[in-house]
Amino acid sequence: MKFIETAIPGPIIVEPAVFxxxxxxxxxxxxxxxxxxxxLDLxxxxxxxxxxAKGVLRGLHFQNPNPQGKLVRVTAGAVWDVAVDIRRSSPHFGKWVGVELSAANKRMFWVPPGFAHGFLTLEDDTDFLYKCTALYEPASDHSLLWNDPALGIEWPLGGIEPKLSGKDVVGKPLSQVEAFS
Known part of the structure; x- marks a missing residue:
């Protein structure tokens, strides 16, 4: 297995050995x-x-309190996966890193606690799997606005309007989220 650091300390791309x-x-x-x-001692x-389906955008989600670390991967289809540092004390606060995950490249992505996470599906019938370090708690669940200009995330939309949940439509901009200290 290869563990590849990203431009922001914390998120890690994992390339498994494939036989x-x-x-x-x-x-x-x-x-x-x-x-x-x-x-990664997890x-x-x-x-x-x-x-x-293709064009679904889920995120950018996080829990505070009770943050979750997530090890994510795709077993069918493909996604553009994004992690945003929302730790106010971090020198990388508000910065993001993205990676394509697909059934073809078999990569995984570690998104540590303290980051908001989201993905855009690039193909129909995309299966997205993730392991979490904390249980889901609806009262702690928050949504960072996926298209907040302060973030400048380069989503590969190709001119389409993403399909969003009601929660993601009303996500809060970075300046208003309950970020981590």
Whole structure:
């Protein structure tokens, strides 16, 4: 497994070793010892799976209090995945990093606590899986406005209007979210 740092300290791209032949492939999507050796000593308490049509934008979500770290991956289709640093004490506050995750590239992305997270589906029937370090708590759930000009996220929309949930339509701009200290 390769652990690749991003432009912002914290989020990590994970490239698993893939063993393939004419029958298909095998990979380890989670191995506590290998992740610990890669600098990520994690304990997960919840797994989630979503399926979305092309053009669905989910996020930018975070929990405060009870922040979640998320190890995310795609098993069918593709997404543009984004993490935004919302730790006010961070020199990278309000900065974002994005990565394409797909069934083809088999990459995973670690989004640590203290970051808002979201993704845009690039293909129909995209299956998005994620492991969380804290349980979902509706009272702690928040949405950072996906298109806040203060963030300047470069979503690969290709001229389409994204499909959003009601919660994401009314997400708060960075200046108004309950960010972390």
């Amino acid at each position: 393939g032949d004419d029958r298909g492939f095998f990979l380890e999507s989670w191995n506590a010892a290998k992740f610990r050796d890669g600098g 304990a997960f308490v919840q797994d989630n799976h979503s399926r979305s």
